[in-house]
Amino acid sequence: MCLKAICEGRRITVLVFALMSTMSSPAGADIGSNGKVKSPYVQDRAVLAEEVARIKSISAHTRLLRDVAIQGTHSPGGGRDVGLMYVTGNRVAGDPLFAFTGTTEDGKPASVDFSEVESFWVVPRDDAAPGGGKLLVEIVQFPLITPEELVQRQPSYSELFDHNRKTLRLWLNTQATPNKTLCLVGKDETRQYRIIARASNLTQNTKITFDYGTFAFGQINLPAIWWAIPSVTRDSNYPYRTIVKS
Amino acid sequence: MTDEEKQQIIERLRLEQQLRKELHAGDEEKTPSRFRWLESKFGILIVGAVVSGILVPVFQYTQETIKWKRQNRYENVKYNLGMMREGMKEFVYVHEFVAEAYERARPFIENPTLSQKEFDTYYQQQLDMQSKRFQQDAKFASLLIYFPDKQKGNLRQIYNDYLANVESYMGRLKTIVQIRSKLLQKMPAANAQQLRDQLEQLQAELDGAILKLNQDYDNILQIMKQQIGESEDVSESYM
Numbered sequence: 001m002c003l004k005a006i007c008e009g010r011r012i013t014v015l016v017f018a019l020m021s022t023m024s025s026p027a028g029a030d031i032g033s034n035g036k037v038k039s040p041y042v043q044d045r046a047v048l049a050e051e052v053a054r055i056k057s058i059s060a061h062t063r064l065l066r067d068v069a070i071q072g073t074h075s076p077g078g079g080r081d082v083g084l085m086y087v088t089g090n091r092v093a094g095d096p097l098f099a100f101t102g103t104t105e106d107g108k109p110a111s112v113d114f115s116e117v118e119s120f121w122v123v124p125r126d127d128a129a130p131g132g133g134k135l136l137v138e139i140v141q142f143p144l145i146t147p148e149e150l151v152q153r154q155p156s157y158s159e160l161f162d163h164n165r166k167t168l169r170l171w172l173n174t175q176a177t178p179n180k181t182l183c184l185v186g187k188d189e190t191r192q193y194r195i196i197a198r199a200s201n202l203t204q205n206t207k208i209t210f211d212y213g214t215f216a217f218g219q220i221n222l223p224a225i226w227w228a229i230p231s232v233t234r235d236s237n238y239p240y241r242t243i244v245k246s
Numbered sequence: 247m248t249d250e251e252k253q254q255i256i257e258r259l260r261l262e263q264q265l266r267k268e269l270h271a272g273d274e275e276k277t278p279s280r281f282r283w284l285e286s287k288f289g290i291l292i293v294g295a296v297v298s299g300i301l302v303p304v305f306q307y308t309q310e311t312i313k314w315k316r317q318n319r320y321e322n323v324k325y326n327l328g329m330m331r332e333g334m335k336e337f338v339y340v341h342e343f344v345a346e347a348y349e350r351a352r353p354f355i356e357n358p359t360l361s362q363k364e365f366d367t368y369y370q371q372q373l374d375m376q377s378k379r380f381q382q383d384a385k386f387a388s389l390l391i392y393f394p395d396k397q398k399g400n401l402r403q404i405y406n407d408y409l410a411n412v413e414s415y416m417g418r419l420k421t422i423v424q425i426r427s428k429l430l431q432k433m434p435a436a437n438a439q440q441l442r443d444q445l446e447q448l449q450a451e452l453d454g455a456i457l458k459l460n461q462d463y464d465n466i467l468q469i470m471k472q473q474i475g476e477s478e479d480v481s482e483s484y485m
Contacts, residue, residue: 036453066468074482075475078468189400189465214461220454242456 035241039228040217047229052147055215056226060098060115062213065186068196069203077196079186080213082114084199086180092193096185100139102170110170115226117210118142123169124204133175135182135199141166143227150227157235160227174200212240320484326392327477333389334470340386341463343379344412348456350375351419354426355449365427372420383409393473401469408462415455422448 040055041047061081068077083096100120101111123136143150143164155164174182182199202208214221225240232238283289350371354360386405393401425445429438 038457066464067471073475074478075472076468078472189404189469214457221457223457242453243460 035243037228037233037238038223038225038240038242039230039233040215040222040224040226041229043230043233045230047151049147049151052150052226052229055224056115056147058215059212059224059226060113062215062224063098063114063117064211064213065184065196065208066211068184068208069206070197071201071203077184077186079188079194079196081193082184082186082196082210083193085183085185085193086176087183087185087195087198088179090195092183092185092195096193100137100170100172102137102172105136105169105171110168112139112141112168112170114210116141116144118165119207119209121207122199122202122204133173135172135174137170137172139168139170141168145227147226150229154229154231157232157238160232161237172199174198316484320481323477323481323484327474327481329389329392330470330474330477333386333392334467334474336382336386336389337466337470340379340382341459343375343382344415344459346375347372347416347419351423354423358426358429360426360430362427362430365423365430368423376416393470394476401466401473404462404466404469408459408466411455411459411462415452415459418448418452418455422452 037043041051061083063082064078064080065082066076066078070077083098084100085092085094085096098114099111100114100117102109104110118140120137120139123138125136143160144166145153145155145160145164172182176182184196184199184202185193186196188194212223212225215224216222223240228238228240284293350368354365354368390402390405422445425441425448429441429445
């Protein structure tokens with residue numbers, strides 16, 4: 001059972017609070033009845049492409065994973081600042097990659113930045129047998145748009161959803177060397193990177209959804225939803241809203 | 247006798263000598279051993295009695311002990327698992343008060359025209375709700391002991407942080423309602439504006455507080471789910 005008590009209101013994002021001392025309070029925005037929007041931007045203020053690009057970069061490094069189903073265990077994986085890394089044994093050392101890098105089914109090299117990933121799942125395939133060193137994943141890319149185009153076009157959420165969403169299948173190499181295996185890694189409560197799951201152990205046919213993390217702005221944390229510019233969040237279908245979960 | 251016949255006789259004598267030596271050696275090996283009595287009927291009876299009277303019961307006892315220990319461990323894991331699941335359920339109820347508090351305060355946050363009577367009713371309901379919340383907090387805290395020691399510190403720490411954030415959130419809600427109540431009274435315009443500014447700031451803070459509470463809630467649930475999953479793995483290992 002999941003009852004959601006929704007916070008309604010006409011005043012804007014939490015960023016207003018952070019910026020209150022440096023700028024005048026922006027005008028209120030009617031955001032409908034689904035709670036206050038989550039956005040790193042001040043509503044009703046023009047957002048620059050550079051600003052979006054900066055937050056997009058932060059977004060790629062701060063994605064969250066919860067309830068990742070792993071074969072052979074009932075314990076779900078999860079973590080913050082999720083990345084991909086080739087790991088020897090259980091020791092996580094070095095910097096993770098924040099993108100899916102592999103080849104398409106046509107054999108062309110491709111890379112999908114984590115800031116553009118909505119969800120992914122492991123596709124079961126006979127030619128990707130365990131121990132075969134490769135894995136096929138289907139990635140839902142959203143939103144597939146550059147910061148410049150986003151700022152220029154000023155789309156609504158519904159427009160973004162209809163026109164800037166794509167599904168891509170990528171072959172990933174699960175082994176760099178015989179000892180190094182591809183792992184999803186994330187930070188735990190101690191802010192240390194640890195293995196969430198080995199790529200080859202991810203449960204097939206199960207969707208793994210990336211959530212957005214936060215970044216510090218002054219005294220407060222803002223959600224790194226880089227594409228949540230005012231034109232997008234004004235749409236009543238925009239799903240990221242401040243709610244009290246229960 | 248020809249030389250050939252003599253040679254044959256010598257050869258035969260040599261063969262006989264060799265045979266005698268070998269036969270004599272065989273006799274030495276056939277010296278009765280100390281366990282030869284085991285081959286007797288009495289020996290077999292004794293061995294049978296030892297095996298069926300001592301070794302089999304000892305083996306059965308050991309097997310039963312192992313089985314009992316295994317069953318005992320399984321029962322403990324199963325019980326702990328049940329309590330951990332109960333703990334997760336109770337934590338969801340703990341968080342429900344956060345939503346309830348907001349819903350109770352919402353008319354005062356959004357509607358500036360309320361009567362003093364409505365404020366008095368709110369304060370009374372708020373007291374009752376807080377009392378129930380503390381009871382629920384205690385109920386959940388008592389179930390925290392069933393979460394494994396390895397992670398218990400973290401879970402307890404995050405829960406304590408969560409409780410501190412809830413307190414701060416409840417305090418903000420209360421202050422918002424109090425400011426609304428004050429705004430009902432007549433006062434100079436400058437004072438009223440000051441209160442309205444304070445109200446606006448508190449509402450913005452409330453958004454940040456909700457965001458933080460939701461993060462803490464998700465973290466606690468995630469840790470509990472992981473620990474329950476680990477216990478389920480252990481439980482299955484006994485099958």
